[in-house]
Amino acid sequence: GQNIDQPTEMTATEGAIVQINCTYQTSGFNGLFWYQQHAGEAPTFLSYNVLDGLEEKGRFSSFLSRSKGYSYLLLKELQMKDSASYLCAVHSWGKLQFGAGTQVVVTP
Amino acid sequence: EAQVTQNPRYLITVTGKKLTVTCSQNMNHEYMSWYRQDPGLGLRQIYYSMNVEVTDKGDVPEGYKVSRKEKRNFPLILESPSPNQTSLYFCASSLVFGGSGSYEQYFGPGTRLTVT
Numbered sequence: 001g002q003n004i005d006q007p008t009e010m011t012a013t014e015g016a017i018v019q020i021n022c023t024y025q026t027s028g029f030n031g032l033f034w035y036q037q038h039a040g041e042a043p044t045f046l047s048y049n050v051l052d053g054l055e056e057k058g059r060f061s062s063f064l065s066r067s068k069g070y071s072y073l074l075l076k077e078l079q080m081k082d083s084a085s086y087l088c089a090v091h092s093w094g095k096l097q098f099g100a101g102t103q104v105v106v107t108p
Numbered sequence: 109e110a111q112v113t114q115n116p117r118y119l120i121t122v123t124g125k126k127l128t129v130t131c132s133q134n135m136n137h138e139y140m141s142w143y144r145q146d147p148g149l150g151l152r153q154i155y156y157s158m159n160v161e162v163t164d165k166g167d168v169p170e171g172y173k174v175s176r177k178e179k180r181n182f183p184l185i186l187e188s189p190s191p192n193q194t195s196l197y198f199c200a201s202s203l204v205f206g207g208s209g210s211y212e213q214y215f216g217p218g219t220r221l222t223v224t
Contacts, residue, residue: 031211042198042215043151087151091211094158095166096141100150 004099006088011105012078020073020102022088033089034062034073037101043087046073078106110135112216114199120222121189129184129219131199139202140182141166141213142174144195151198157182189223196220 003025012018022032031050035043049055049064049071061074075082085101112133121127133140141156143166153166157176171193173185182201186193199216 033211033213042218044215045212048211089151094139094156094164096153096156097167098143098151098153100148 004088004090004097006099006102008100009103009105011107013107014078014080016078018075018078018104020086020104022071022099024069024090026069026090026092028092029066030091030093032064032071033091033096035087035089037085037087075104080106082106112199112201112214114216114219116219117217118220120224122224123190124188127186127189129197131182131184131216132180133201133214134180135201135214136179137201137203138179139204140176141200142182142184143198143200144168145198146195154184191223194221194223
């Protein structure tokens with residue numbers, strides 16, 4: 001089985017940076033996803049990390065350390081529209097297991 | 109327009125009455141999957157399919173059935189729904205899942221099911 005942990009909620013100010021951590025314990029690992037989900041909507045894909053290191057995509061970056069079972073999503077230059085739930089998910093041979101999600105609240 | 113569609117979007121039913129939630133994608137994706145989302149528990153995978161006629165259990169398959177007779181469709185069947193299956197259900201698809209290729213998973217709009 002797999003155990004995936006991420007903080008329940010984080011609050012940050014518009015324009016700031018927020019880092020959402022995700023730790024996992026897994027019996028199999030192919031990669032790690034990050035998704036964004038606004039209230040009442042479906043999740044949307046942000047990133048997929050297979051190898052260790054940092055991948056940058058605009059204001060969002062995702063980091064993976066497979067040996068430590070650790071990933072983070074970095075949101076820079078926060079905007080009000082970034083207020084949402086952020087989900088990390090471990091992929092293992094077609095199976096996906098999600099963390100409970102981190103609610104990010106961006107304040108003016 | 110590339111999309112994943114689910115029907116119905118909302119359904120209220122009674123315990124024991126068989127129902128099917130349809131899922132269809134028009135992107136020629138090989139991988140399809142069903143999830144349920146419950147407050148405090150996040151998304152949990154019910155079943156997934158790597159390709160036509162290939163389906164596998166996710167973390168919470170009990171009480172559900174699926175079939176993948178053609179690439180575009182992946183219906184979720186509840187043979188005898190119970191109140192603990194009240195949830196928000198999402199279908200998703202991806203071009204490939206494994207090896208090289210796009211891992212971006214597209215989600216349908218969701219089906220809110222209430223079983224009384």
